[in-house]
Amino acid sequence: LLQLYGPLDKFGYSYKSLQKSFIDMEMMLDLFKEPVEIQDQPEAKPLEMTGREVVFENVSFGYDPQNLKLKSVSFKVPRGKKLALVGPSGGGKSTILRLLSRFYDPTQGRILIDGQDIKNVTQSSLRKNIGIVPQDTGLFNETIGYNIGYGRIAQDRDNGGDGASRLSLSEESTKSDPDIPYYEDLEDSGCIQEAAEAARIHEIVSGFPNGYATHVGERGLLLSGGEKQRVAIARTILKNPPILLLDEATSALDTQTEREIQKSIESISKGRMTLMIAHRLSTVVDADEILVIQNGEIAEHGSHVELMRMGGVYASMWIQQLHEGRAPAESSRSSDKESS
Numbered sequence: 132l133l134q135l136y137g138p139l140d141k142f143g144y145s146y147k148s149l150q151k152s153f154i155d156m157e158m159m160l161d162l163f164k165e166p167v168e169i170q171d172q173p174e175a176k177p178l179e180m181t182g183r184e185v186v187f188e189n190v191s192f193g194y195d196p197q198n199l200k201l202k203s204v205s206f207k208v209p210r211g212k213k214l215a216l217v218g219p220s221g222g223g224k225s226t227i228l229r230l231l232s233r234f235y236d237p238t239q240g241r242i243l244i245d246g247q248d249i250k251n252v253t254q255s256s257l258r259k260n261i262g263i264v265p266q267d268t269g270l271f272n273e274t275i276g277y278n279i280g281y282g283r284i285a286q287d288r289d290n291g292g293d294g295a296s297r298l299s300l301s302e303e304s305t306k307s308d309p310d311i312p313y314y315e316d317l318e319d320s321g322c323i324q325e326a327a328e329a330a331r332i333h334e335i336v337s338g339f340p341n342g343y344a345t346h347v348g349e350r351g352l353l354l355s356g357g358e359k360q361r362v363a364i365a366r367t368i369l370k371n372p373p374i375l376l377l378d379e380a381t382s383a384l385d386t387q388t389e390r391e392i393q394k395s396i397e398s399i400s401k402g403r404m405t406l407m408i409a410h411r412l413s414t415v416v417d418a419d420e421i422l423v424i425q426n427g428e429i430a431e432h433g434s435h436v437e438l439m440r441m442g443g444v445y446a447s448m449w450i451q452q453l454h455e456g457r458a459p460a461e462s463s464r465s466s467d468k469e470s471s
């Protein structure tokens with residue numbers, strides 16, 4: 132983490148504003164490995180969020196501008212809708228989410244949130260409105276309660292405070308400031324349990340002898356991948372962001388865990404704008420729109436049923452995953468949908 136923060140010193144960021152702007156960054160191990168090079172425009176304004184829509188307008192981008200990795204990508208995610216990004220490895224799915232979080236600016240085209248080009252808004256205001264459930268969730272070597280309560284920072288902000296800067300990474304400084312909601316207070320108020328219930332992790336946590344006071348251990352080693360992802364979902368529920376970015380774990384999950392995670396994602400997606408990278412096609416059947424991203428372009432788009440009917444790239448990927456035994460339960464779900 133310090134390696135990520137280090138290069139930012141030269142841009143004059145204070146530690147607190149770093150915490151605020153990049154509060155999720157340390158959690159996004161795979162998605163956002165790179166240090167941020169973007170700076171706010173001198174006249175940057177806070178994003179005015181009405182929660183209407185996210186729009187990509189002919190967005191092209193290359194990490195090296197001579198070598199475009201996204202080519203004229205356009206799509207819209209209205210409030211309450213879920214967009215799934217699927218496609219071969221290296222196609223550009225993560226790049227789309229990195230651009231939306233403004234870790235880079237498009238080489239061409241615009242990204243608009245509620246009509247505002249994200250290039251012209253402050254990065255901190257942008258990231259406050261984005262919640263991320265990364266593929267591989269980073270956890271503090273702290274209790275489960277603390278790890279979930281960490282998501283509360285943004286909810287405080289939504290209530291008029293500046294929660295992001297109030298909940299410190301340092302336990303000591305957090306405890307010494309009476310205005311800062313320490314996670315135990317959150318636990319007392321039942322927020323953490325509610326979030327854990329919605330994320331379908333509460334039962335598991337209650338089964339531990341120390342419940343929410345159980346330490347997760349170094350990098351969360353005491354929790355399975357699926358449990359860690361649900362902790363991230365609970366944390367995001369507390370943050371309560373209008374835009375959700377989900378990066379589905381590539382690691383194999385048992386069917387039951389996958390279903391639990393699906394249900395918890397469904398519950399947090401309601402009323403938000405959700406963009407989800409999916410590796411298992413079984414999890415995108417219910418998406419409102421699926422984009423097949425291949426070689427930096429939208430090769431196909433549509434609902435699951437439309438794409439299956441099209442018989443193109445998506446349909447072949449689906450058949451391949453069926454053969455690999457990665458989507459057995461959903462073959463019946465999809466045919467249910469198609470016949471309905």
Ligand code: ATP
Nearest residue numbers: 165194195200218219220221222223224225226227
């Ligand atoms: P996966 O499913 O494997 O995660 P993806 O569809 O998310 O793949 P991206 O991570 O968006 O693909 O990568 C798109 C292209 O950009 C790939 O060719 C990748 O090698 C390249 N790329 C990604 N990050 C960088 C970077 N920081 N610098 C240079 N090239 C990069």
